[in-house]
Amino acid sequence: MRVRRISTALGSAAALALALTACGTADVGGDGGGDGGEGNGGGDTITIGVKYDQPGLGLLEGSAPVGFDVDVATYIAGELGYSPDQIQWEEAASANREAFLQQGTVDMVVATYSITDERRQVVDFAGPYYVAQQDILTQADNTDINGPDDLADKTLCSASGSRSANNIVDSEDEGGLGIDAELREAGNYSECLELLGNGTVDAVTTDNTILAGFAAQNPDQYRVVNAPFGEEQYGVGLPAGSTERCEEVNAAITKMWEEGEATEFLEAAFGDTDFSYEENTPELGACA
Known part of the structure; x- marks a missing residue:
């Protein structure tokens, strides 16, 4: 590959x-x-x-x-x-x-x-x-989240209609990672970025292509943790x-x-x- x-x-x-x-x-x-x-x-x-x-x-x-x-x-x-x-x-x-x-x-x-x-x-x-693969976006100065396991007890945003957050919080029997994060649903990923920027959520998760595009627009504000998982x-x-x-x-x-x-x-x-x-x-x- x-x-x-x-x-x-x-x-x-x-x-x-x-x-x-x-x-x-x-x-x-x-x-x-x-x-x-x-x-x-x-x-x-x-x-x-x-x-x-x-x-x-x-x-x-x-x-x-x-x-x-x-x-x-x-x-x-x-x-x-x-x-x-x-x-x-x-x-x-x-x-x-x-x-x-x-x-x-x-x-x-x-x-x-x-x-x-x-x-x-x-x-x-x-x-x-x-x-694509799934990844996580955080504020640029957040050094606590470097992979899915670090999302335990954190607030996670995903867009309405997307299954990305479920891939993290659902149990392993349901096909997820079974991580105990609090979910915050937004209408779209632009709204998730606003919530991340003002500190309402700790991270956004979805496809790495989507997150890379947002990070490119605001490199001083957001970072992709580059710990891809899933497909x-x-x-x-x-x-x-x-x-x-x-x-x-x-x-x-x-x-x-x-x-x-x-x-x-x-x-x-x-x-x-x-x-x-x-x-x-x-x-x-x-x-x-």
């Missing part, structure tokens, strides 16, 4: 500048999900749900979101026959991703959307397009019954990695952070 580590000074301005040059400038929002057609440039659109509040992954900058997930979504849409100006972006928070797919608000979700058996009961997944497979969420579309998206993901585009997207998003990322094609799951 090959891992690329970039070890340079954290700099949010450079990271965001790179992301801006790498991402498309499609319209934000729209009139709901597209028609799911072939998108052959004849006026059809595709609506894709992404995050708007996660630096390096999906962050609204001006009139369009930018980041690794946005680049991946734009590439996949291109392979499906949609040009960047045929993409309509929709903000997909962790708590509404399943509902958006079930209600037809979006055609697909590319929003650090971890593939789980529970979610597979209601939506389909293509991918994964990336495999989060980022999938492309699709409406239930999308077997054919799933296969098309998997083909696009394979091509994206084989041609080196995925690595370029990662470099653009995280090249100015001390973040280790995979450079191998993830093992794709079968489309049901």
Whole structure:
């Protein structure tokens, strides 16, 4: 397994500048999900749900979101026959991703959307397009928390709709680490950062990609403890019954990695952070 580590000074301005040059400038929002057609440039659109509040992954900058997930979504849409100006972006928070797919608000979700058996009961997944690991973010001057075991008796924040905190506090029988931390749920990870900054919580836990983006924006205020554990497979969420579309998206993901585009997207998003990322094609799951 090959891992690329970039070890340079954290700099949010450079990271965001790179992301801006790498991402498309499609319209934000729209009139709901597209028609799911072939998108052959004849006026059809595709609506894709992404995050708007996660630096390096999906962050609204001006009139369009930018980041690794946005680049991946734009590439996949291109392979499906949609040009960047045929993409309509929709903000997909962790708590509404399943509902958006079930209600037809979006055609697909590319929003650090971890593939789980529970979610597979209601939506389909293509991918994964990336495999992240979970980590912990603390205030920069906090030297007491250096791994999951140090979270005992501490207050831990995670976003609504995310299972990251449960991976720490759930018992081992439930698939967690069984650590006795107090949970504080916020609407999204930006709110968690506010709570961390004012001392309401001691730490934030989620995928290392998400935490690296936040740390890059405020390197003097926050630090990633760099004690990764677990595994989060980022999938492309699709409406239930999308077997054919799933296969098309998997083909696009394979091509994206084989041609080196995925690595370029990662470099653009995280090249100015001390973040280790995979450079191998993830093992794709079968489309049901």
